[in-house]
Amino acid sequence: MNIEFAGLIALGILVAVLFFIMMLRDQEVAKKLSIYEKIIEDLNHEHHQLSKEIQNLSKSNDFDLEAFRTEVAQQVAFEVQNSLTPIIQSIKEIDEIMQTFQDEQTNRIDALEHRTKEKNFSQINNTESNEKTIISQYKSGKSEAMIAKDLRIGIGEVDLILKLANLK
Template identity: 35%
Template sequence: MTWIMAGGGALFLLLLLAYLYLKEMETNKRLRHFEKSIEELNKQLYKLQKKIKEDEVESEFSSSALSHSLRQEVKEAVNNAAAGIYQSVERVEALWMEHRDRVDEKIVMLEERVKEMGYFPTSPNGVDEARILSMFKDGWSIDSIAKELRIGKGEVEFTLKLANIE
């Protein structure tokens, strides 16, 4: 019964870790998407700023009132576009921070759960292979190893077969 509960606990932990791994992959995928979006927005902003500079140079050569008003309109249009891009970047950053906080909270919860569960054996089925091999080499019989470690004879035999010891 203890083995079943330990196996169930280990299975639960394994499934929980797999779930977290998949969520982390999904998060990374979203972050890459956000990064691409931000990079795209930065490129557009750069193009707009370049266009403003070009327009400023052109307006310097033309001093008429019409070119001055046109220049003002272009500046306003570019500033409005840049403000929209900046707001979009701020929203993406806020979403990213919110998602990061949620992931951090989940990590803390998992760490607490792992601490609550206590001891976890190094091997998934709780068998200490090194100890079994050491005891067998020291002359212990399969039955006595199984009794000493409180495991089944089959597990001892299986471990010895895996180590190519017969």
């Protein structure tokens, strides 16, 4: 019974400690809530005073709310225009630079295409002249290796041309 009694006392102490911790937490939360309530109350009071002031100013002849709004809108538009003008100018300059670059690239591509067409045309003519040269040199007695070396082409190409000409 002694152990059971000690267990009950320990359980009672545990419950008392938990109850005490809960009470402390509750007091902290209550303090925070009272601070928040005071802040909200002050803000509501300030809002009410400002609303009364705005109503009094709008009713008086000294202050024209619409004129003030118009003036503020004009000032905002002026400031926005002043801040955007340099940006717009920079964008236009960048656009001009990009257009110039694009034109240069287009001209380069056109020049490359023109050179490619010229090379393809010269290669066709060069191949026809190589065929005639290969055939004439082979008939004059030169070997395939010598012809390939003179014309700076492969032996296989020389051999192919000779076979197509029925000389081999």
